[in-house]
Amino acid sequence: MKAARNYRYGPPDVVRVADIPRPEPKAGQVLVRVHAAAVTAGDARLRAARYPAGFAPFARLAFGVFRPRRTVLGNSFAGVVEAVGSAVTRLRPGDRVCGQLGARMGAHAEYVPVAAEKVAVVPDEVSDDDAAGVLFGGTTALYFLRDKGRLTAGQTVLVNGASGAVGTNAVQLARHFGATVTGVTSGANAALVTELGAEHVVDHTRDDVTRLAERYDVVLDTVGNLSIEAGRRLLTPSGRLLLAVGSLGDTVRARGNVAAGVAPERRADYEFLLGLVASGELTVVVDRVYDLADAAAAHARVDTGHKVGNVLLHP
Template sequence: MRAAVVDRYGTPDVVRISEVPRPAPRADEVLVRVKAAAVTSADSRIRGARFPAGFGLFARLAFGVVRPRRTILGSSFSGEVVAVGASILDMAPGDEVCGMTGLKMGAHAEYVAVPAKKLARKPSAVTHEDAAGLLFGGSTALHFLRDKASVGPGTSVLVNGASGAIGTNAVQLAKHFGATVTGVTSTANAGLVTGLGAERVIDYTRTDLAGIPDRFDVVLDAVGNLSIATGRRLLSPEGVLLLAAAGLGDTVRARGNVVAGPAPERVQSFEFLLHLAAEGAVTVVIDQIYPLPDIAKAHQRIDSGRKIGNIVVRP
């Protein structure tokens, strides 16, 4: 099968298309023909060995000290079941499914073997491209807003990085839960963020967040440029600071009204998000869709810092 292989750290040019053995599903796994897979900021960071501040040593130990241990990147995907393991009774070839592979990665390929318990059924009303784009940013936004901050009617929410993969979902989910949303983005993306449900947009190229007088019940940082100190200054007295992208120092110090750390990959969350997408309550924002042979261009787009929403490849 064809796969995007990264066998050394470096620029987007290190990503190459190669023929590799097709995985065989274990007894508890399903073999999926990948129809679409997201290329995320996490993929870009691993490829370039650019990890959040303080995480460099730990990340190298996890992903490979000298070169990537997992040579096929990609976690969020959508596709069609082609074979099932011996113990799988509730899925069959032809089923359309989607999910995330976690640290195992491997989705930037024509086929991926995944434990059946990590898969959600894709609704027919949701495209493979939208399903692949939805899960990474959507599950992160859902984890922080719903599970950690209990966002609901009357909550005031600030989303820093409102035009990215996490941010576009966070704006819509907060609005869906009844919150009043303020999005932080650039001038070029203000219309997009307003269209997704933000009542107000702050242009970070013109306004320094540190100088605004507003205070919010929830502040979600999807960029990584708010520290605990700067984020707390934006909170109302009972407010909660959500650091979806944080360095090691802030992750370790996060306690009380500060939440940081990775979001879990839960099938129940995938199903909730897919239902919203199928009903039209959430729009999956896709920046670009590339064929797998052009995946280096996808990495270049992410590295440019101008990506809007999600980038998807079609194996």
């Protein structure tokens, strides 16, 4: 099978398409023929060994000190079950599924094996692109807003980075939960963020978010440019600061009304998000779609920092 691989750390052009053996599913796994896979900021960080401040030594130990241990990147995927392991009863060949692969990665390939219990069945109303696109940003936004922020109807939310993969989902989920949303983005993306449900938009190219006079019940930083001190100044007395991206120092100091960390990968969350997409309550924003042969171009697009929503690959 073909897969996008990077044998060394570096810029997008280190990603090359190569032929590798097709895997076989183990007893509790399914083999998925990948139809769509997301290329995320996380993939770009791993490819370039470019991590948030303080994380580099630990990430290098986990993913490879001198060269990548995981040469095929890609976490979020959607596709069709090609084969099932001997212990799998919930799924069968031909089922449309989606899921995430965690630190193991491997979705930027034609086929990927994955534990059957970790994939969700994709509703007929949801396309492969939308299923693959909603997972990374959607699960992150859901985890921080619902689980860490304990967001309730009537509260006010500031989403810093409202036009990215996490931000576009966060704006819509916050509205779904009954909050009033302010989105921070560039002026070029203001109309999109408003269409997704933000009642107010702050153009970060003109206004310094740290100097806003308004105070919010929840502040979600999806970019990584808000320190704990700056973020807390934007909160109401009972507000919560949520750092979806942060330095090691901020992550260690995240306590009290500050939460940080990595969103868990849970099938129940996939199913919740897929239900919202199927009903039309959640729009998956897709920036560009690339063939697997153009995986390096997909990484280059992510590296610009200007993608809107999701970048996808079609293996």
